[in-house]
Amino acid sequence: DTAVSQTPKYLVTQMGNDKSIKCEQNLGHDTMYWYKQDSKKFLKIMFSYNNKELIINETVPNRFSPKSPDKAHLNLHINSLELGDSAVYFCASSPTTGNQPQHFGDGTRLSIL
Amino acid sequence: GENVEQHPSTLSVQEGDSAVIKCTYSDSASNYFPWYKQELGKRPQLIIDIRSNVGEKKDQRIAVTLNKTAKHFSLHITETQPEDSAVYFCAADRVDRGSTLGRLYFGRGTQLTVWP
Numbered sequence: 420d421t422a423v424s425q426t427p428k429y430l431v432t433q434m435g436n437d438k439s440i441k442c443e444q445n446l447g448h449d450t451m452y453w454y455k456q457d458s459k460k461f462l463k464i465m466f467s468y469n470n471k472e473l474i475i476n477e478t479v480p481n482r483f484s485p486k487s488p489d490k491a492h493l494n495l496h497i498n499s500l501e502l503g504d505s506a507v508y509f510c511a512s513s514p515t516t517g518n519q520p521q522h523f524g525d526g527t528r529l530s531i532l
Numbered sequence: 533g534e535n536v537e538q539h540p541s542t543l544s545v546q547e548g549d550s551a552v553i554k555c556t557y558s559d560s561a562s563n564y565f566p567w568y569k570q571e572l573g574k575r576p577q578l579i580i581d582i583r584s585n586v587g588e589k590k591d592q593r594i595a596v597t598l599n600k601t602a603k604h605f606s607l608h609i610t611e612t613q614p615e616d617s618a619v620y621f622c623a624a625d626r627v628d629r630g631s632t633l634g635r636l637y638f639g640r641g642t643q644l645t646v647w648p
Binding site: 460462464509518522 | 577619626
């Protein structure tokens with residue numbers, strides 16, 4: 420029983436394409452996150468949703484659009500992919516916002532050709 | 533916003549030795565400090581955390597200490613084993629007064645290698 424599951428695990432695509440990553444958590448948590456981990460392993464938050472409401476939106480290009488249909492799901496759509504988008508994208512969840520342990524998914528490795 | 537600095541970036545120890553990783557933070561309002569372990573190709577996993585009302589916390593071979601005055605916190609691993617080899621991340625979180633909103637600021641990670 421995977422607590423935070425992401426699909427796909429790997430995504431290889433060409434520049435200019437549009438792609439989506441899906442995330443689901445079965446922990447009953449209210450808050451979900453998207454992180455980007457670059458080649459130097461730096462973990463940077465992109466977005467956070469609490470009970471389907473966007474609460475954190477870091478300085479991320481408009482090409483990235485998150486969507487939370489319900490509090491157990493948080494998807495990430497990326498338009499017009501660029502070489503610099505190559506990274507591992509992690510979904511995470513926590514019981515509520517702030518000062519809570521976060522549980523991470525296994526990540527989606529995005530490679531732009 | 534918060535700035536978390538982590539040192540060293542790489543650490544090599546012999547099996548059985550201790551390892552210490554140190555982090556400093558800039559925002560005195562930060563009040564939650566988790567540590568994550570990330571093995572190669574895997575997800576970050578929480579290994580221990582500490583809140584600002586506690587100075588030290590221990591879980592078997594792992595301990596974390598917090599010095600609020602100096603704004604630094606450290607991870608201590610004793611009797612290291614090869615399976616401790618991974619990247620370790622510290623992080624700091626704050627919840628603004630009157631709010632429930634918070635976010636984690638991560639350090640840049642420490643690659644720990646334990647040689648048998």
